[in-house]
Amino acid sequence: MNANFANTLETLETPCLVVDAERMERNITRLRTRLDALGVSLRPHLKTAKSVEAARKVMTTQQGPATVSTLKEAEQFAAAGVRDMIYAVGIAPDKLARVAEMRARGIDLMVVADNVEQAESIAAASKVAGSRIPALIEIDCDGHRSGVPPQDHARLLQIGQVLAAGAELRGVLTHAGDSYRGGGPEAQERFAEAERKAVVDAAQVLRGAGLPCPVVSVGSTPTAHHAKDLTGVTEVRAGVFVFFDLVMAGIGICRVDDIALSVLATVIGHQREKGWIITDSGWMSLSRDRGTSKQPVDMGFGLVCDVNGNVFNNVIVADVSQEHGIIAVRPGSNGRLPELAVGDRVRILPNHACATAAQHGAYHVVRGASLDVEAVWPRFGGW
Amino acid sequence: MNANFANTLETLETPCLVVDAERMERNITRLRTRLDALGVSLRPHLKTAKSVEAARKVMTTQQGPATVSTLKEAEQFAAAGVRDMIYAVGIAPDKLARVAEMRARGIDLMVVADNVEQAESIAAASKVAGSRIPALIEIDCDGHRSGVPPQDHARLLQIGQVLAAGAELRGVLTHAGDSYRGGGPEAQERFAEAERKAVVDAAQVLRGAGLPCPVVSVGSTPTAHHAKDLTGVTEVRAGVFVFFDLVMAGIGICRVDDIALSVLATVIGHQREKGWIITDSGWMSLSRDRGTSKQPVDMGFGLVCDVNGNVFNNVIVADVSQEHGIIAVRPGSNGRLPELAVGDRVRILPNHACATAAQHGAYHVVRGASLDVEAVWPRFGGW
Numbered sequence: 045m046n047a048n049f050a051n052t053l054e055t056l057e058t059p060c061l062v063v064d065a066e067r068m069e070r071n072i073t074r075l076r077t078r079l080d081a082l083g084v085s086l087r088p089h090l091k092t093a094k095s096v097e098a099a100r101k102v103m104t105t106q107q108g109p110a111t112v113s114t115l116k117e118a119e120q121f122a123a124a125g126v127r128d129m130i131y132a133v134g135i136a137p138d139k140l141a142r143v144a145e146m147r148a149r150g151i152d153l154m155v156v157a158d159n160v161e162q163a164e165s166i167a168a169a170s171k172v173a174g175s176r177i178p179a180l181i182e183i184d185c186d187g188h189r190s191g192v193p194p195q196d197h198a199r200l201l202q203i204g205q206v207l208a209a210g211a212e213l214r215g216v217l218t219h220a221g222d223s224y225r226g227g228g229p230e231a232q233e234r235f236a237e238a239e240r241k242a243v244v245d246a247a248q249v250l251r252g253a254g255l256p257c258p259v260v261s262v263g264s265t266p267t268a269h270h271a272k273d274l275t276g277v278t279e280v281r282a283g284v285f286v287f288f289d290l291v292m293a294g295i296g297i298c299r300v301d302d303i304a305l306s307v308l309a310t311v312i313g314h315q316r317e318k319g320w321i322i323t324d325s326g327w328m329s330l331s332r333d334r335g336t337s338k339q340p341v342d343m344g345f346g347l348v349c350d351v352n353g354n355v356f357n358n359v360i361v362a363d364v365s366q367e368h369g370i371i372a373v374r375p376g377s378n379g380r381l382p383e384l385a386v387g388d389r390v391r392i393l394p395n396h397a398c399a400t401a402a403q404h405g406a407y408h409v410v411r412g413a414s415l416d417v418e419a420v421w422p423r424f425g426g427w
Numbered sequence: 428m429n430a431n432f433a434n435t436l437e438t439l440e441t442p443c444l445v446v447d448a449e450r451m452e453r454n455i456t457r458l459r460t461r462l463d464a465l466g467v468s469l470r471p472h473l474k475t476a477k478s479v480e481a482a483r484k485v486m487t488t489q490q491g492p493a494t495v496s497t498l499k500e501a502e503q504f505a506a507a508g509v510r511d512m513i514y515a516v517g518i519a520p521d522k523l524a525r526v527a528e529m530r531a532r533g534i535d536l537m538v539v540a541d542n543v544e545q546a547e548s549i550a551a552a553s554k555v556a557g558s559r560i561p562a563l564i565e566i567d568c569d570g571h572r573s574g575v576p577p578q579d580h581a582r583l584l585q586i587g588q589v590l591a592a593g594a595e596l597r598g599v600l601t602h603a604g605d606s607y608r609g610g611g612p613e614a615q616e617r618f619a620e621a622e623r624k625a626v627v628d629a630a631q632v633l634r635g636a637g638l639p640c641p642v643v644s645v646g647s648t649p650t651a652h653h654a655k656d657l658t659g660v661t662e663v664r665a666g667v668f669v670f671f672d673l674v675m676a677g678i679g680i681c682r683v684d685d686i687a688l689s690v691l692a693t694v695i696g697h698q699r700e701k702g703w704i705i706t707d708s709g710w711m712s713l714s715r716d717r718g719t720s721k722q723p724v725d726m727g728f729g730l731v732c733d734v735n736g737n738v739f740n741n742v743i744v745a746d747v748s749q750e751h752g753i754i755a756v757r758p759g760s761n762g763r764l765p766e767l768a769v770g771d772r773v774r775i776l777p778n779h780a781c782a783t784a785a786q787h788g789a790y791h792v793v794r795g796a797s798l799d800v801e802a803v804w805p806r807f808g809g810w
Binding site for chain 2: 057058115139142161312327332366386387398399402403404
């Protein structure tokens with residue numbers, strides 16, 4: 045519904061979402077090359093792009109494997125031919141009928157559990173479906189969210205036993221969410237090793253009790269780019285690496301000019317005495333994500349580039365309302381406000397690609413310095 | 428696309444958006460009664476709900492008047508019969524062809540300008556269209572964003588003259604955006620009076636120069652609820668009053684139990700030693716808006732209620748990731764974590780209704796304490 049079929053960045057209706065295919069392909073190649081060298085497979089997280097066309101570029105085969113964050117994603121990607129997916133959010137019992145229905149259509153959709161109640165509901169749903177639903181046990185490698193604490197072997201084994209008896213115990217999974225806080229390459233290597241160790245140890249506990257554990261799954265974009273050794277791990281999940289963003293640049297996982305996603309905006313006015321340029325891109329198009337606010341360099345609501353994608357150093361979207369953005373020099377920096385007239389266009393690099401992309405209905409695909417739109421990729425939302 | 432046709436809050440797929448029609452109708456009646464007493468008309472801002480069904484409840488007639496924040500809204504509401512709209516974001520010259528096209532279909536769509544370049548582009552587009560496009564001049568009543576500074580009579584008159592000569596000068600408009608920061612009833616009365624004075628004075632300057640100024644438009648939800656006198660004002664725009672939210676409750680414009688909007692979520696796990704309950708409602712369903720973070724009571728990403736809408740005092744969504752929410756007791760409060768099992772449902776009151784609603788494709792309408800869904804109202808996004 046949000047697609048723009050005009051064909052250059054000078055003619056598209058603004059605000060709209062732009063992806064530089066050249067940068068995106070470079071980002072994908074970088075991670076694939078890295079994981080190939082480590083001998084593990086990539087199970088990309090499709091929650092970042094939520095686009096069939098982007099998924100086809102990032103998956104290693106057109107059937108998967110893939111990771112999703114909603115059953116809507118699972119259904120949309122299944123309709124596009126993807127057959128092997130993990131729904132990587134702890135399953136709500138009420139969602140299991142929908143999972144069973146997809147599995148009955150031949151989709152190998154796996155679910156995730158970190159408690160016995162969930163495992164029992166998966167077993168019960170398997171019984172109703174007449175088919176064992178495969179589940180991974182989530183391990184909490186860094187205390188940031190959900191998952192079985194690594195030391196809680198009793199809970200791990202209890203979940204494993206319930207799943208093995210009444211459903212299918214497919215393996216273990218973890219996500220080093222704390223790695224997004226940064227800390228430099230050595231910290232990232234430690235996060236990656238903690239992530240690896242948490243699931244490899246859990247797999248050993250399960251196997252030691254005679255339980256199966258074929259899949260040992262880790263993943264986050266920062267750790268995927270810093271792991272030195274993934275012995276015992278079978279696959280890596282990562283999502284935001286496909287586009288990257290200012291949060292990832294801020295913690296050194298990419299450079300600013302690796303960021304493939306931007307929001308195209310038009311200048312609608314000035315408050316010259318305040319050093320403000322007003323655009324038609326507010327939080328509705330940028331998202332309210334302030335992920336760089338805790339980083340050493342706070343990028344406001346995004347970093348401003350010209351329409352060709354050249355960064356205006358230290359010029360940011362300093363404030364937003366729903367459909368207005370205020371461009372200003374980053375406080376405390378030596379940036380200079382560019383000369384931009386009403387009607388001129390800019391591109392804004394996002395703090396958080398997943399959040400910014402979610403505000404839009406389509407990607408307008410360009411390549412490198414070209415302003416021509418070579419494709420429009422629809423994206424979907426919802427659950 | 429996101430509609431859920433199951434019929435109670437116990438059976439809907441989660442996360443999803445819920446509106447309590449009883450509270451919504453009460454909120455609408457409250458503002459209408461107030462503005463009737465002040466003798467001004469309501470031009471509701473439809474950017475909050477972006478729903479034809481909600482618009483029909485909030486507008487005083489099915490043809491308008493109304494305010495919109497995007498041309499997409501203008502087109503969608505025009506298709507539903509709305510004939511009188513202000514597109515209340517400073518116009519980008521490239522959008523004028525689309526405006527002229529809507530006007531040619533009989534929609535009285537007005538645009539907004541705060542600089543001469545915009546006024547000249549409106550005059551040029553009027554010439555191309557063979558029909559004068561009506562525009563309002565935006566006045567900056569509180570320095571928070573765009574608009575002509577009230578003291579800059581030269582700029583005001585120059586814009587007015589360009590519009591009157593080549594387009595149609597329809598009037599003046601302002602928005603007291605700073606009123607969202609709060610300050611108590613007396614501060615709000617002052618914001619309301621400053622908002623009134625800024626446009627009434629501007630209208631006088633224009634009329635004194637022999638220019639027309641039929642429309643004198645003010646509006647923000649806080650000032651609309653506190654203005655004591657609106658002499659000289661012809662209409663009030665307000666948006667979030669229809670649903671209200673925690674930001675509005677935090678500055679005393681409504682009570683928490685006036686908030687008509689919530690997100691329905693399901694418990695998927697616990698980290699009991701940390702005092703956390705994990706749900707399937709993360710920032711994708713709540714938005715990343717942290718509007719209460721600057722208020723005396725920081726509500727995190729939302730205030731938690733049971734499925735019937737009864738508030739768990741001081742129990743908030745303390746943190747989120749894309750599809751996970753962490754419920755915890757508000758730091759420093761005397762709240763107590765409720766006993767909730769995996770599969771139980773909660774409702775989460777949002778910080779910012781406009782931002783949270785924007786994450787969803789439909790409203791599930793309930794009434795008061797009932798769990799039955801009496802209607803599903805689609806909502807749209809995009810530009």
